[in-house]
Amino acid sequence: MPMMCAVAFQRHGRLYYADPGALSPQVGDQVLFPTQDGNEVAEVVWPPEFVGEEVGTLPVLAGAATAPDIAAAETARSRRASARVAARRLIREHGLPMKVSGVDHVSATNVTTVYFTAPQRVDFRALVRDLSATMDGKVELRQLSARDEARLTGGIGSCGRELCCSTFLVDFEPVSVRMAKDQNLPANPMRISGACGRLMCCLKYEHPLYEQFAAAAPGVGAEVETPDGTGRVVRHDVPREQVVVRMSADGRTSACALASVCGSRKAFEARSQGGAAPEDMTS
Incomplete structure (x- = not known):
């Protein structure tokens, strides 16, 4: 039976799931999580537990974080803070319509990535040159969508909990206004929009239940026996x-x-059209 734990790179940040391997970390321990840029220091927020279902292939923790690893992580955190301040200053100097949403720094390659949002495409070539000279390293700029910005910055949703996209959602699935209508929610954009200004991702969570109920229950206006x-x-x-x-x-x-009203919608449709009552109907 496989084991799984959860880690976060920032306090109260998004959760990443991993196979603990030979480790038995406790909540609060610092471990090395494998990424495409190398091992990164992360904090355990959910200790290893056996999972009874197939969870697919998970990254295996590279080991416990040592003092040099933690020191390198602190240096990278300082570099991220410096890059954020420098990026905001240079954006003002260049007069660009950009908003810095997040900064990442990989110490192994000395690459700083600045994530930003903008109302349209921006020519930031001069900004990259100045920022690279300021940070004394390679700098990359990446423009984010509204949903990606909410995932990166985090926040509190209308339910009072942290945003799903910044904690556990891996991919964004399509959400439509039809899902809100099927759940009898108001068409007011202020009521069904998330922090990103788009339709709330949670509209998709319970929508299959409403579809199943609609398939089994008689429609509104149908005559039934109770x-x-x-x-x-x-x-x-x-x-x-x-x-x-x-x-x-x-x-x-x-x-x-x-269960006390009908067996299925098809049964009620057959009955309303003058057909014989199916055996699975209850009176």
Whole structure:
């Protein structure tokens, strides 16, 4: 059975999952996490645990961080801070419409990467030359999208928790307004947009449940039979797996469990068209 732990390069930052290998690190320990630029010092935020399902191929921790590794990480952190200050100063001097979102520095190759956002494409060739001379090393500039900026800078969502993209999301999956409509959410952009200004990624989390419920439940307006009598569906309560029905006898509404109302939407469609009631229907 495989083991897995989680590390973060910054306190309260995004989680990266790894195979602990021969290590048994505890929360707060400094370890070496393999990256494309070499091993980086990271802090363990989730100790090794056995996982009962297949999680795919995970990077294996290179070992515990030594004093020189931690010193090199502190030097890189200082270089990142200096590069951020220098980049902001030079951007003002060059009069470029850019906003610095983050800075990364790889000590092994002496390469500094500046991440920025801008309303359009920017000619930053002169900026790169001046910044390279200031930092005495190679400098790369990379423009970010709105979602990538939110992932890099982090923040708090409308739910009161840290942004999903800055903690555990690996890839951005397509999100549409249709998902919000299927979940009976208001079409107000202020209510369904995230910190990046785009549709919230979490709209996709529960959407499959709403699709499954819609496939199994009678549609709004359909006539159904419930333990309380015959009525017409007025709305769905997906989190509670209930169908709200307005009774034909007295006009009152009753929330009924889905299992007590119908077997499937196809069964109700067949019944409404005059077909025989399927065996799986309950009265």
